[in-house]
Amino acid sequence: MNIAGLAFRSLARNPFRTILTMLGIVIGTAAVILLVSLGMGARHLVLDSINNLGPNLLIVIPGSVTDSGAQVGGGTDTTLTLDDARAIREGCPSVLEDSAALRTAGQVLSGAANWSTVILGTESTYLAVRNWELSRGAFFTRKDVTSMSRVAILGRKVARRLFGFADPVGRWVQINHSPFRVIGILSPKGQSPMGMDQDDMVVVPITTLQTQIMGVTYVGVILANAISTDGIETAKQEISRLLRIRHHIFPGGRPDFSVNPMSDITRTANRLSLILTVLLAAIASISLLVGGIGIMNIMLVSVRERTREIGIRMAIGARPGDIVTQFLVESAVLSFLGGLTGILLGAGGISLFRELAGWPAPFPVGFMFLALLFSGGIGVVFGLYPAIMASRLDPMVALRYE
Amino acid sequence: MDDLHGKGVNVELKNVSRLFQIGGETFQALADVTLSVPAGEHWSLVGASGSGKSTLLYMMGLLERPSSGEVWIDGQRTDTLKTGERALIRNRRIGFVFQNFQLIPRTTSLENVEMPLLYQKVPFRERQERAKVLLSQVGLSDRENHFPSQLSGGQQQRVAIARALVTSPGIVLADEPTGNLDTASSKDILELLEHLRTIHRFTLILVTHDPLVASRAQRQIRLSDGRIVGGEL
Structure with missing residues (x-):
């Protein structure tokens, strides 16, 4: 046993009090660990769903409509056309491929079954741009687009709803009362970053959608793939320059479109989810602080209870530093053990979320070490005042304390 | 372990005064005390309560600081x-x-002594050995792992004496060491202290109000109102 050993022994002497004192730190640490892990999981989910759109993707959307002075929000204007899409494809060397897209709500019928879903009009390059595949059949060709063919690709959910487990390829469906032949089924993709179920839609040639279903000439969005990750910025500039010329926007004028690289969106989402995680951790740290105050409280009580012991130790030669060490080690051990227990508890909570909720919460090992150091530090910080108080007692007064 | 059989250490006070502030009033516990205890002697300090004998003892033990004057040890x-x-x-x-006694509660005799x-920073094993030697010298080898609450008053004081001697000090200061003991235990403790003095050769200064206890010392110092009023110097 040494001076640090004295600390363990006095903690072991009052096990119930020790556990109660530790509880504040235990809960605080567990909460911090768990929330940080869940936050990291959320971040992972968001980034994952953004990245499955394709890391080199740029999204060109029309500018906002100004309605009686009120801006209605980006993407509401009708200034983008199929010709813009073709011009980008042909005039921007940093763009590998692009595809215009337009969507509307629609009713799909097959025999007695019907389903309300999204009708997406695109060009033949859509799958390549979106980095997507078919699970069955074939996608429509460029010729289908120019000839406005009535062919449709079904999302998996739509196929299930209308045909059950039967193969829909080659069958006919009615989309808004027009017959379309099913030529393919999309592979399942899950939710888009904006929360839309990408398996719940029907894809048709964009020209067919424009003329036969919606009666419009604009497109909703142009998705472009840069040739490489390094080429994203160049591609953005090329597209901007090209569209400014095509849309007769003079230098300095406000463009009626915007080009949004996915990498920017990723960065923003990344930053937002990081802020969220830090915020959660900060809130949880408050409980750590409360735990620290609990330790300080108990240490003050302990110093008072053991005043005579402190006097005896001083009389037999303990220096002020020895007394500080004894009490400081005691509070540091309290909070360190509390931190350790909290981390185990937090890790248990993380496993529970992984197993039961399927949440991709990682075990933040580095952060756990940090939390352990932090909780130990809390013990030192909050134990310092009681320890110094103990070391400054007058030995004569302490020896006579009842 | 050479200094286990040391020669004792002398203590010297030069014009020592000690003032206390109690409720705004100044109280003089020691007034201009000068004395010199030669190494290895056995002195006793006597006087009525409040005479300053305890303050004098703790002044020599460096638990009190003088308001003025000097304290010399060896x-x-x-x-x-x-x-x-x-x-x-x-x-x-x-x-x-x-x-x-001032033993630390819920701590065994052996741990108190070491x-x-x-x-x-003496290593664990050596601490244990030396503490065991002292406990056997005070006749408590069979009480090493007892807590103070499991010992009689006389036994607790023996543990305290072992603790006082474990570092082979040159001076032992005893403040009414028999004050809480019955007559038989008191006699034991005094005889034990005297016996240990023949082994360890420490200077012994003992505060008491019992004339019989005081008379066993080589020299008696009588205090009154913080001043030395008796005892040849």
């Missing part, structure tokens, strides 16, 4: 030293025996 001036340095001198050269060595 030729070293101590009243100007820092708290930590005074603690070091207490630890190495001075042993205390108190009226109410405590002073802990603050000298």
